[in-house]
Amino acid sequence: MTEQARTFYLVDGSSYIYRAYYAVSRLTNSRGFPTGAVLGFAQMLDKVVREKKPDYICVVFDAPGPTFRHEMYAPYKATRQKAPEDMIAQIPYIKDLVRFRGIPQMELPGYEADDLIATLTHWAVEQDIEVVVVSSDKDLHQLIDDPVVRQWDPQKDRVFMEWEVEDRYGVPPGRMVDYLALVGDSSDNVPGVKGIGDKTARQLLQEWGSLDRIYANLARVGSASVRDKLEKHREEALLSRRLVSFREDVPVERKLEAFAPGPPLKSQLIGLFEELEFRSLLDSLRKELNAVEPAAAAPAGRTKHKIAGSMDELRTLAERLAGEPVVSIQVETTRKDAMASDLAGLSFGFEDDGAWYVPLGPDGSEGDGRLPAAVALAALEPVLGRSRPAKIGHDLKTAWIVFKKHGIELRGIAFDTMVAAYLLDPGKQNYGIDRVAAECLGENIDSYEDVTGKGKSQVGFDTIDIGRAAAYSCAAADAARRMHPVLKRKLDESRLTELFEKIELPLITVLARMEFRGITADAEKLESLSIDFQKALDRTADTIYDLAKEKFNIQSPKQLAYILFEKLGLRVVKKTKSGPSTDMAVLEELALEHPIADHVLVFRTLAKLKGTYADALGKLINPRTGRIHTSYNQTVAATGRLSSSDPNLQNIPIRTEEGRKIRSAFIPAPGWLLLSADYSQIELRILAHCSKDEHLLEAFRDDEDIHRRTAAEMFGVSPIEVTPEMRRQAKTINFGIIYGMGPFGLAQRLRISTKTARTAIDKYFQGYRGVRRFIDTTIELARRLGYSETLLGRRRFIPELQSRNKTIRQLGERLAINTPLQGTAADLIKKAMIDAEDALNGSGLRTVMLLQVHDELVFETPREELAAAQELVRRVMEDVWKLDVPLKVELGWGDNWAEAHA
DNA sequence: CATTCTTCGTAC
DNA sequence: GACGTACGAAGAATGC
Numbered sequence: 047m048t049e050q051a052r053t054f055y056l057v058d059g060s061s062y063i064y065r066a067y068y069a070v071s072r073l074t075n076s077r078g079f080p081t082g083a084v085l086g087f088a089q090m091l092d093k094v095v096r097e098k099k100p101d102y103i104c105v106v107f108d109a110p111g112p113t114f115r116h117e118m119y120a121p122y123k124a125t126r127q128k129a130p131e132d133m134i135a136q137i138p139y140i141k142d143l144v145r146f147r148g149i150p151q152m153e154l155p156g157y158e159a160d161d162l163i164a165t166l167t168h169w170a171v172e173q174d175i176e177v178v179v180v181s182s183d184k185d186l187h188q189l190i191d192d193p194v195v196r197q198w199d200p201q202k203d204r205v206f207m208e209w210e211v212e213d214r215y216g217v218p219p220g221r222m223v224d225y226l227a228l229v230g231d232s233s234d235n236v237p238g239v240k241g242i243g244d245k246t247a248r249q250l251l252q253e254w255g256s257l258d259r260i261y262a263n264l265a266r267v268g269s270a271s272v273r274d275k276l277e278k279h280r281e282e283a284l285l286s287r288r289l290v291s292f293r294e295d296v297p298v299e300r301k302l303e304a305f306a307p308g309p310p311l312k313s314q315l316i317g318l319f320e321e322l323e324f325r326s327l328l329d330s331l332r333k334e335l336n337a338v339e340p341a342a343a344a345p346a347g348r349t350k351h352k353i354a355g356s357m358d359e360l361r362t363l364a365e366r367l368a369g370e371p372v373v374s375i376q377v378e379t380t381r382k383d384a385m386a387s388d389l390a391g392l393s394f395g396f397e398d399d400g401a402w403y404v405p406l407g408p409d410g411s412e413g414d415g416r417l418p419a420a421v422a423l424a425a426l427e428p429v430l431g432r433s434r435p436a437k438i439g440h441d442l443k444t445a446w447i448v449f450k451k452h453g454i455e456l457r458g459i460a461f462d463t464m465v466a467a468y469l470l471d472p473g474k475q476n477y478g479i480d481r482v483a484a485e486c487l488g489e490n491i492d493s494y495e496d497v498t499g500k501g502k503s504q505v506g507f508d509t510i511d512i513g514r515a516a517a518y519s520c521a522a523a524d525a526a527r528r529m530h531p532v533l534k535r536k537l538d539e540s541r542l543t544e545l546f547e548k549i550e551l552p553l554i555t556v557l558a559r560m561e562f563r564g565i566t567a568d569a570e571k572l573e574s575l576s577i578d579f580q581k582a583l584d585r586t587a588d589t590i591y592d593l594a595k596e597k598f599n600i601q602s603p604k605q606l607a608y609i610l611f612e613k614l615g616l617r618v619v620k621k622t623k624s625g626p627s628t629d630m631a632v633l634e635e636l637a638l639e640h641p642i643a644d645h646v647l648v649f650r651t652l653a654k655l656k657g658t659y660a661d662a663l664g665k666l667i668n669p670r671t672g673r674i675h676t677s678y679n680q681t682v683a684a685t686g687r688l689s690s691s692d693p694n695l696q697n698i699p700i701r702t703e704e705g706r707k708i709r710s711a712f713i714p715a716p717g718w719l720l721l722s723a724d725y726s727q728i729e730l731r732i733l734a735h736c737s738k739d740e741h742l743l744e745a746f747r748d749d750e751d752i753h754r755r756t757a758a759e760m761f762g763v764s765p766i767e768v769t770p771e772m773r774r775q776a777k778t779i780n781f782g783i784i785y786g787m788g789p790f791g792l793a794q795r796l797r798i799s800t801k802t803a804r805t806a807i808d809k810y811f812q813g814y815r816g817v818r819r820f821i822d823t824t825i826e827l828a829r830r831l832g833y834s835e836t837l838l839g840r841r842r843f844i845p846e847l848q849s850r851n852k853t854i855r856q857l858g859e860r861l862a863i864n865t866p867l868q869g870t871a872a873d874l875i876k877k878a879m880i881d882a883e884d885a886l887n888g889s890g891l892r893t894v895m896l897l898q899v900h901d902e903l904v905f906e907t908p909r910e911e912l913a914a915a916q917e918l919v920r921r922v923m924e925d926v927w928k929l930d931v932p933l934k935v936e937l938g939w940g941d942n943w944a945e946a947h948a
Numbered sequence: 949c950a951t952t953c954t955t956c957g958t959a960c
Numbered sequence: 961g962a963c964g965t966a967c968g969a970a971g972a973a974t975g976c
Contacts, residue, residue: 415968501950502949502951503950529965601971602972603970603972604972624954627956628955650957651957654958657968657969657970658967658969662969687960691966691968693967695960696966697958698958699959700958701960729960781964784964786964787963788963789962791962792963793962796964800962853961856961857961860963865964868960899960900960900966
């Protein structure tokens with residue numbers, strides 16, 4: 047049996063970018079980023095890899111910039127149109143795609159892809175390897191040499207044969223250069239011999255065999271006019287031949303192993319496809335990966351790791367750690383939520399490579415290869431509780447909290463790779479270590495869910511086999527350690543280091559402390575509220591059933607829509623994707639026509655208060671302390687804000703009487719008070735500062751009622767003449783500006799005509815000319831830079847601004863305005879939190895900070911400290927940053943959170 | 949039956 | 961389609 051020859055697939059990457067771009071036209075993701083070329087390219091590549099399973103493969107690209115051909119002939123390719131912007135934008139993604147697929151790629155400045163392909167072809171043939179040139183480009187026909195070099199176009203599944211080339215050009219592939227030297231190539235601006243076309247060239251080459259022979263025998267060429275042309279354009283002919291000839295001596299890698307396809311980088315590919323929203327590719331990728339590695343006892347990975355499974359080993363490890371200048375730390379917990387979980391393991395990554403894993407369990411777990419967490423941590427306390435060694439980790443807030451639960455305060459936090467990755471690009475979906483490592487190191491490490499599973503079938507980390515746990519955890523610790531210098535450099539390059547070191551890093555501990563403290567919630571109060579809400583719900587439901595003359599699930603938008611719009615025949619005000627909308631705005635409008643709408647609104651409110659708040663909060667009270675411990679997420683909101691979850695304490699009701707009952711269930715410890723400190727109009731003040739609008743500045747400097755002042759500006763009256771209605775409209779516009787609201791939105795909100803709304807907005811900008819200018823320049827700057835920036839230099843990329851889709855582009859414009867305002871507010875309150883924590887620590891006061899709600903900080907203070915705490919908090923918050931306008935803080939206090947609002 | 953998507957509503 | 965940032969409950973739809 048003869049051995050199948052090895053094959054080398056050389057993919058003409060650049061030409062497929064073009065083809066894919068034009069084939070899959072005008073596709074974008076939901077953010078307006080063009081994705082067609084990437085999709086087409088991915089499909090092409092898929093076909094090559096799946097169907098042909100090449101032994102060796104390389105995707106070859108043209109390098110940007112001039113080539114040696116431009117040096118010999120400046121007008122080379124000068125008539126080419128510039129590649130479309132939205133194609134160029136996709137090229138980095140295509141290169142990522144190739145890399146993530148595990149496929150080698152190549153480009154070399156000064157050369158075209160064709161030269162690299164020719165060089166590699168030549169070399170491969172010498173090695174007895176069959177070559178398939180993957181391209182549909184006619185220029186590459188000249189490489190065809192049946193059967194060792196073939197040319198194939200996967201899109202049409204067409205193999206170009208030698209005889210086809212002969213048919214087309216009258217010469218074998220190897221002589222195509224002579225043909226082209228004569229006729230030229232208008233698409234590349236190759237001159238050829240003027241006046242000689244296809245027919246003549248074929249005849250000449252048929253007769254003489256090659257260009258050189260033609261010129262050698264020029265005198266004997268039959269037609270005088272042809273002879274004349276050849277004579278006259280000899281230089282052009284020779285130049286043309288050099289232009290169309292491929293170089294076969296390009297200095298490129300010539301190691302066969304370098305061209306063997308590697309395994310795909312799973313999480314990177316998934317990340318890429320998710321970003322580009324390639325649903326079908328995602329599906330098939332997931333299937334493929336599940337099929338190929340059936341939860342394969344995951345490869346141990348490259349990280350050298352050891353397990354400290356005894357106290358002796360642990361003590362040795364602790365000693366070694368104590369001598370290190372810097373270590374990385376990765377904690378493994380039984381659950382996602384740090385406050386609610388226990389330590390299941392801990393690993394340390396060392397500077398000189400390798401990592402140690404310490405399997406941990408509850409007290410009395412010596413027997414099963416784990417160490418009791420309490421005992422083990424006691425031994426590690428000298429390492430964890432001191433600032434040396436410096437600690438690096440991916441999500442050190444979680445680490446801080448789980449250590450604190452064992453009485454240890456983690457010190458020496460030097461770098462958090464999760465926070466750094468967020469700061470570098472805060473728009474990402476998540477910052478799991480696998481994703482960040484993929485991007486940062488180009489490596490494929492397991493995600494937490496790869497190890498524990500997800501959804502219903504997820505298991506606690508403590509049930510994972512120790513060897514597997516160690517492999518995962520050490521890989522993570524090691525990755526974090528190696529990512530540190532990379533991320534650090536990137537932060538420097540983006541001038542984000544100061545924001546990182548002065549704000550985000552110290553904030554980690556501040557947040558950890560707040561989460562650890564929690565806030566007391568009155569369980570009985572919540573319970574009795576739940577019962578009250580339920581009673582009211584029952585009554586409301588009965589009324590609704592009476593009006594509808596049947597029972598149905600009021601919480602089902604579908605059933606409700608049937609009742610309202612079919613049975614009762616009410617007007618369809620607006621629609622959702624799946625049917626008529628029944629949201630609040632619609633119901634408010636329908637309330638004018640039918641009494642049922644009001645009752646549904648009441649029902650919805652009650653159901654919300656009971657389900658989302660009273661019941662859900664009750665379940666999250668720690669039975670031991672009676673307190674609720676939210677999680678603050680530092681890496682979620684694209685603007686730089688924090689978010690809060692499990693539970694979300696940043697959306698506790700306040701606007702209605704009923705809702706405030708929920709808020710009143712948050713209480714201080716006995717003998718203490720809750721103190722709430724709100725930044726007044728912080729975003730509008732930031733707008734004043736950024737825009738330098740004279741009227742806005744003046745309004746805040748004079749501490750005026752900003753909405754009244756705005757109304758006065760708009761309606762051309764004095765502030766005392768402003769009516770409540772005028773003020774209401776001005777207030778809506780003031781907020782609308784921050785969000786980039788247009789006439790339509792304002793009209794809806796104020797229930798006025800779009801035309802009136804447009805006039806109102808015009809009047810606003812007549813009053814605040816500086817704001818208009820700020821908006822225009824801010825959008826323009828963001829368009830140029832590709833990102834928006836806050837006062838402290840936080841960045842958010844806004845690719846939407848480059849979209850060809852107008853709606854998406856307008857969204858980009860709103861983001862470009864909103865992000866610096868919302869983000870600067872976030873910067874400032876984050877700094878205020880750090881300053882407040884510091885000031886309280888140094889004050890001797892017992893007051894502590896419990897909550898942050900975007901522009902509000904909530905403290906718990908002993909009654910007798912109230913005055914001192916107020917003074918301190920106000921000073922810290924108002925002095926957080928020197929702006930062109932004063933920052934104003936409003937303080938309130940009371941025996942519950944509802945009362946604490948002035 | 950489990951998971952994901954959709955709709956709705958709360959906060960700033 | 962039209963106002964930015966979040967989180968989460970419940971129903972509906974989809975997939976295994």
